[in-house]
Amino acid sequence: MHPRLTPTSYVVLGLVRWAPGSTAYELERTIGATVSHMWTIQRSQIYREPPRLADAGLLTAESDESARQKTRFYITDAGTEALDSWLTQASGEMPQLRDMAILKVFFGADPEAIARVQLLAHQARLKEYEFLREAGGLAHPGPRRALEAAIAHERTSIRYWSELVKPAE
Numbered sequence: 001m002h003p004r005l006t007p008t009s010y011v012v013l014g015l016v017r018w019a020p021g022s023t024a025y026e027l028e029r030t031i032g033a034t035v036s037h038m039w040t041i042q043r044s045q046i047y048r049e050p051p052r053l054a055d056a057g058l059l060t061a062e063s064d065e066s067a068r069q070k071t072r073f074y075i076t077d078a079g080t081e082a083l084d085s086w087l088t089q090a091s092g093e094m095p096q097l098r099d100m101a102i103l104k105v106f107f108g109a110d111p112e113a114i115a116r117v118q119l120l121a122h123q124a125r126l127k128e129y130e131f132l133r134e135a136g137g138l139a140h141p142g143p144r145r146a147l148e149a150a151i152a153h154e155r156t157s158i159r160y161w162s163e164l165v166k167p168a169e
Helices: 007-018 024-033 043-055 077-088 100-106 111-135 141-165
Strands: 059-063 071-075
Touching: 007 024, 007 043, 007 059, 007 071, 007 077, 024 043, 024 071, 043 059, 043 071, 071 077, 100 111, 111 141
Parallel strands: none
Antiparallel strands: 059 071
């Protein structure tokens, strides 16, 4: 029986399957460049999770004696099975909107002032996502689909904040 697997567990398993031999540092960098916009993972979790999964038999760990603190991780058959099983489970969980700007609007902050700052931030993020899409470097269909969802989210946010910038009628 496997230990309790968390979303962080599945992120690590998925990334190690895509890039066998990744170190925890490489996983941290990959998470920062990929899933960090849709799923927050604390840095300490990234470094604790691979050894925990290795202890559970879901990853193997190979230490490089010539390199300081370089342990490379590989997914095992059990890890692949656990990841594939998780991927087949439908998720009915609704996301939690954790947005400080909306929280401030809720409690009475000037919506137009908040909206001006948010509008610029969401426009900049949309440009980043569109640049990634145009660069075409996403080899797997999953990241491409997730990127399209992120683009749609940013466009919706831009529409919302744009309405708050308009003068009240």
